[in-house]
Amino acid sequence: MRFGINFFPTLGPSDRSAAQYYDESLRLTELADELGFDHVKTVEHYFFRYGGYSPDPVTFLAAAAARTRRLRLVTGAAIPAFTHPVKLAAKLAMLDNISRGRLDVGFGRAFLPDEFEAFQVPLDESRDRFDENVEAIRRLWTEQDLVWEGRFHRFGPVTLLPRPYQRPHPPILVATAFTPESGERAGRNGYGVLLVPSISSREHVQEMLRVYRAGRAEGGHDPQGGQVHMSYTLSVAEDGDRAREAGRRQIEHYTASLVEAVESWGRARSSAYAGYERLAEKVRKADYRQQLAENKVLAGTPEEVAAQLAEVREWFGDVTVSLQVNSGTATYREAEQSLRLFAEHVLPRLGAAGSPVGS
Amino acid sequence: MRFGINFFPTLGPSDRSAAQYYDESLRLTELADELGFDHVKTVEHYFFRYGGYSPDPVTFLAAAAARTRRLRLVTGAAIPAFTHPVKLAAKLAMLDNISRGRLDVGFGRAFLPDEFEAFQVPLDESRDRFDENVEAIRRLWTEQDLVWEGRFHRFGPVTLLPRPYQRPHPPILVATAFTPESGERAGRNGYGVLLVPSISSREHVQEMLRVYRAGRAEGGHDPQGGQVHMSYTLSVAEDGDRAREAGRRQIEHYTASLVEAVESWGRARSSAYAGYERLAEKVRKADYRQQLAENKVLAGTPEEVAAQLAEVREWFGDVTVSLQVNSGTATYREAEQSLRLFAEHVLPRLGAAGSPVGS
Numbered sequence: 001m002r003f004g005i006n007f008f009p010t011l012g013p014s015d016r017s018a019a020q021y022y023d024e025s026l027r028l029t030e031l032a033d034e035l036g037f038d039h040v041k042t043v044e045h046y047f048f049r050y051g052g053y054s055p056d057p058v059t060f061l062a063a064a065a066a067r068t069r070r071l072r073l074v075t076g077a078a079i080p081a082f083t084h085p086v087k088l089a090a091k092l093a094m095l096d097n098i099s100r101g102r103l104d105v106g107f108g109r110a111f112l113p114d115e116f117e118a119f120q121v122p123l124d125e126s127r128d129r130f131d132e133n134v135e136a137i138r139r140l141w142t143e144q145d146l147v148w149e150g151r152f153h154r155f156g157p158v159t160l161l162p163r164p165y166q167r168p169h170p171p172i173l174v175a176t177a178f179t180p181e182s183g184e185r186a187g188r189n190g191y192g193v194l195l196v197p198s199i200s201s202r203e204h205v206q207e208m209l210r211v212y213r214a215g216r217a218e219g220g221h222d223p224q225g226g227q228v229h230m231s232y233t234l235s236v237a238e239d240g241d242r243a244r245e246a247g248r249r250q251i252e253h254y255t256a257s258l259v260e261a262v263e264s265w266g267r268a269r270s271s272a273y274a275g276y277e278r279l280a281e282k283v284r285k286a287d288y289r290q291q292l293a294e295n296k297v298l299a300g301t302p303e304e305v306a307a308q309l310a311e312v313r314e315w316f317g318d319v320t321v322s323l324q325v326n327s328g329t330a331t332y333r334e335a336e337q338s339l340r341l342f343a344e345h346v347l348p349r350l351g352a353a354g355s356p357v358g359s
Numbered sequence: 360m361r362f363g364i365n366f367f368p369t370l371g372p373s374d375r376s377a378a379q380y381y382d383e384s385l386r387l388t389e390l391a392d393e394l395g396f397d398h399v400k401t402v403e404h405y406f407f408r409y410g411g412y413s414p415d416p417v418t419f420l421a422a423a424a425a426r427t428r429r430l431r432l433v434t435g436a437a438i439p440a441f442t443h444p445v446k447l448a449a450k451l452a453m454l455d456n457i458s459r460g461r462l463d464v465g466f467g468r469a470f471l472p473d474e475f476e477a478f479q480v481p482l483d484e485s486r487d488r489f490d491e492n493v494e495a496i497r498r499l500w501t502e503q504d505l506v507w508e509g510r511f512h513r514f515g516p517v518t519l520l521p522r523p524y525q526r527p528h529p530p531i532l533v534a535t536a537f538t539p540e541s542g543e544r545a546g547r548n549g550y551g552v553l554l555v556p557s558i559s560s561r562e563h564v565q566e567m568l569r570v571y572r573a574g575r576a577e578g579g580h581d582p583q584g585g586q587v588h589m590s591y592t593l594s595v596a597e598d599g600d601r602a603r604e605a606g607r608r609q610i611e612h613y614t615a616s617l618v619e620a621v622e623s624w625g626r627a628r629s630s631a632y633a634g635y636e637r638l639a640e641k642v643r644k645a646d647y648r649q650q651l652a653e654n655k656v657l658a659g660t661p662e663e664v665a666a667q668l669a670e671v672r673e674w675f676g677d678v679t680v681s682l683q684v685n686s687g688t689a690t691y692r693e694a695e696q697s698l699r700l701f702a703e704h705v706l707p708r709l710g711a712a713g714s715p716v717g718s
Contacts, residue, residue, distance in 0.1 A: 012520065013521075013522055017456075018452075018453075018456040018520070018521030018522065018524070019456040019457075019459055019524055021456075021521075022453070022456055022457045023459075026425065026457075046445065046449065046517075046519075046520065047517050047518060047519070047520060048520070049520075052520035052521070053520055053521050054453075055445075055446070055449035055450060055453065055520065055521075056417075056446065056449060056450035056453055058415075058418055058421075058450075059417055059418065059421045059450045059453045059454060059457070060421070060453065060457070062418045062419070062421035062422045062425075063421045063422060063424060063425040063457050064425075065422060065425075066385065066421075066422040066423075066425035066426045067425045067426075082443065082446060083442070083443070083446060084441065084442070084478055086405065086414075086477050086478065087414070087415065087441060087442060087478075090405065090414035090415060091414065091415035091417075091418045093377075094377075094381070094413075094414065094415055094418045094419065095418060097376075097377040097378040097381055098378075098381045098385075098418070098419070098422050100378055100382075114517070117514065118445050118514040118515070118517055119443055119445065119446075119514075120512070120513065120514070153479070154479065155476065155477040155478075155479070156477070158405075158406050158473070158477055159406060160405075160406070161371065161377070161405065161406060161407070161408075161411035161412055161414065162372075162377030162380075162411070162412050162414075163372055163377065165377070165378055
């Protein structure tokens with residue numbers, strides 16, 4: 001297993017200023033680099049407390065790159081439908097060079113109707129735009145004098161500058177929350193996947209993994225290879241009850257912000273997003289004790305969290321885990337403590353179950 | 360006068376790797392911060408050696424923000440026509456917060472037909488798109504629940520996150536290379552201007568300044584206020600001939616890359632860009648001795664460069680000057696030497712003519 005940190009802010013100006021949020025997140029990023037964690041990841045969302053402090057993951061990760069030496073930088077996920085492929089390919093290539101090859105690119109389809117409306121992108125085109133733009137970006141990275149004649153974009157012959165640092169291109173991961181076909185397709189293309197175990201049953205995640213590995217085999221890739229990323233809210237303290245209470249506040253804050261953001265699914269419908277209209281209802285009735293028991297949040301003493309992770313590993317294998325310590329309600333001190341305790345006391349307890357962070 | 364540095368790369372992979380270019384530029388940025396310079400600025404261009412290593416100024420400036428404490432960060436210029444206003448407003452607001460209010464936003468219309476073609480934006484719509492998008496961005500920064508019903512974009516009600524750090528919003532500057540009306544309009548709106556004295560006669564720059572100040576007065580702003588930015592290639596050495604030779608190589612490299620990039624004006628025509636089709640011819644016949652004599656490039660001993668700047672100040676007033684030391688042919692050592700000599704030996708010679716850098 002590898003462990004990194006994930007920044008998924010669920011904040012608005014009345015919770016914490018954006019300047020304070022970035023400052024604390026960059027300090028935690030430096031700390032994670034020092035402690036030997038594997039990566040730093042952040043999201044792309046707009047307008048709402050749910051991710052809205054992170055509308056451009058590349059901007060945050062460029063600052064993170066300048067303050068770290070070893071951490072990999074992960075977009076989790078950048079949304080190709082909302083940025084022209086030339087622009088997105090180019091700025092990711094800049095980040096890949098600025099960081100000397102430390103970039104992993106997660107791409108997502110997005111799912112909030114209000115975001116699609118603002119960018120005037122029809123929800124029903126989401127999958128086609130995703131496929132076209134990811135492929136255009138991959139080819140901009142790898143080909144000279146590219147001529148692109150797609151349904152949504154036409155350009156060329158052009159040669160993208162700068163060329164990516166990593167050859168043939170930075171590793172690509174695809175966010176696949178619910179839809180097995182997305183996982184299967186990611187596997188066939190040899191891409192990694194970003195899964196969201198906190199909003200799916202263990203069985204569903206296992207099914208996604210099975211389909212993903214089958215896709216890899218079908219595409220001629222090692223079925224056991226490929227990066228599999230999962231994000232978890234983390235709260236560790238020597239006092240387990242305190243850690244769980246802090247974890248509860250984090251989760252409730254996250255849930256409230258998600259409910260706020262998915263409210264527009266009450267009026268939007270799209271065959272490309274079957275079932276999303278029930279998302280608000282689904283997250284609203286989540287029970288914290290049950291989430292803890294099902295390892296959808298990691299909270300407790302170092303020993304308890306290590307036991308949770310041993311189980312996660314049994315279920316899903318040697319995945320890459322991104323820890324959320326700074327989403328909304330945790331103070332900087334709590335977030336720092338969680339990271340330090342994790343590095344110093346959780347990992348050693350994982351023993352054979354977990355390789356050292358960053359290895 | 361204030362002095363900063365400008366990064367306008369004229370490089371491709373056969374000249375210098377992108378990773379090396381960013382690394383050297385970020386080291387020079389840190390040095391400029393230490394030496395007390397006022398700002399760091401970079402450009403937005405695509406595909407060609409002419410600026411192509413800088414397709415996203417915000418990505419570079421975010422890394423620069425993380426490695427500096429005092430420098431202001433200037434987009435010189437970001438192109439609103441090539442990025443959705445929600446996206447551009449949001450990432451600029453991120454940078455403003457990450458840097459705790461050190462951002463100045465220069466916006467430009469762009470002028471290379473190949474760039475417009477790639478983004479499928481008609482050249483003839485350039486001015487209307489510029490006006491609409493800059494205004495949309497300004498209102499996204501300053502208003503809640505904004506409803507935007509423009510010709511090119513419709514969205515809202517939305518409230519942008521994050522809110523900018525600077526209130527009401529980061530200072531706006533407008534790139535106005537040739538067209539007096541652009542300068543006049545920038546003045547009326549209370550914006551600053553980015554002028555390009557290297558490709559205009561002194562008289563034309565003076566006319567631009569006159570029109571700009573008249574526009575400010577008309578808009579109810581202090582006519583002598585407003586940021587006026589100008590970029591100059593700089594080459595200083597104790598040996599004046601060596602400095603001039605290095606300056607010549609820089610300028611010739613810059614000219615060659617501009618000729619390459621504007622070649623497409625040979626086939627493109629647009630009433631919105633009258634005269635641009637003769638641009639390649641115009642830059643090709645520039646004479647270095649004349650450019651030096653007309654202070655379009657700053658090169659020589661510290662004493663000689665100080666004399667040039669005293670003249671520039673006489674012509675144009677207390678403008679903000681961005682020095683280009685790292686565009687193409689200069690080695691890192693030469694660029695560093697130019698910056699150090701400038702700070703230590705040029706500025707003191709300016710005496711009453713120049714305030715200390717960064718003041």
